[in-house]
Amino acid sequence: MEENNKVVFDHVRITPLSESQLDFYGQPYSVSVLKVGYCLPQSDGTFRADGTVTLVTGPRTILVDTGGPWGRDFLLMALQERGLGPGDISLVVGTHGHSDHVGNLSLFPKAVIIVGYDISEGDTYRPNKLAEGHAYSLDEHISVVPCPGHTGQDVSVQVKGTSAGTVLVAGDLFECCSDEDSWRDLSVNAAVQEVSRQEALRTADVIIPGHGLPFRVLRN
Ligand SMILES: [Zn+2]
Numbered sequence: 001m002e003e004n005n006k007v008v009f010d011h012v013r014i015t016p017l018s019e020s021q022l023d024f025y026g027q028p029y030s031v032s033v034l035k036v037g038y039c040l041p042q043s044d045g046t047f048r049a050d051g052t053v054t055l056v057t058g059p060r061t062i063l064v065d066t067g068g069p070w071g072r073d074f075l076l077m078a079l080q081e082r083g084l085g086p087g088d089i090s091l092v093v094g095t096h097g098h099s100d101h102v103g104n105l106s107l108f109p110k111a112v113i114i115v116g117y118d119i120s121e122g123d124t125y126r127p128n129k130l131a132e133g134h135a136y137s138l139d140e141h142i143s144v145v146p147c148p149g150h151t152g153q154d155v156s157v158q159v160k161g162t163s164a165g166t167v168l169v170a171g172d173l174f175e176c177c178s179d180e181d182s183w184r185d186l187s188v189n190a191a192v193q194e195v196s197r198q199e200a201l202r203t204a205d206v207i208i209p210g211h212g213l214p215f216r217v218l219r220n
Pocket residue numbers: 096098150172
């Protein structure tokens with residue numbers, strides 16, 4: 001394990017979790033990765049990619065990112081395996097507006113929907129302060145946190161109190177555990193994203209990235 005640790009900045013190391021570590025039980029909220037996102041460069045210069053899909057259960061049932069529209073049946077089945085239908089999801093958060101993250105919003109017409117800095121319920125959009133850098137708190141355990149850089153309007157979902165500590169469902173703030181070669185190329189503002197990444201590494205114990213397995217953050 002130790003040799004896998006990577007120092008990302010002073011006193012902070014990150015270490016990958018395995019495919020068997022996709023559930024983070026907690027009180028009152030638990031976090032489960034339903035689909036591990038991927039990004040696979042192809043020989044013809046294209047990429048095959050889909051975003052990570054994460055379910056938060058507890059007093060509220062929250063879906064963070066929906067994957068691309070081609071994954072519609074997978075998503076419905078993954079929810080069904082947990083005894084859930086689309087109508088049971090009270091909030092859907094799209095970490096940003098890319099098609100591989102918000103491709104199935106139409107399955108959830110009754111949910112509150114947050115995509116980037118927009119918060120809507122049906123056709124009603126609620127004023128909020130995400131664009132000014134303020135978190136949108138759902139309760140004392142869970143909040144939607146602005147983390148711009150990959151796009152101009154990215155958000156993460158921060159869940160406190162799991163058995164693994166604070167879990168951050170981070171969208172493409174992080175591509176994967178070892179994304180040093182890739183995230184800047186995909187960023188609209190790498191300097192802004194770097195600040196968002198450092199803030200995440202200061203506060204989260206586990207980060208669930210947009211296109212790879214969760215990883216743990218270790219601070220000295
Ligand atoms: Zn993206």
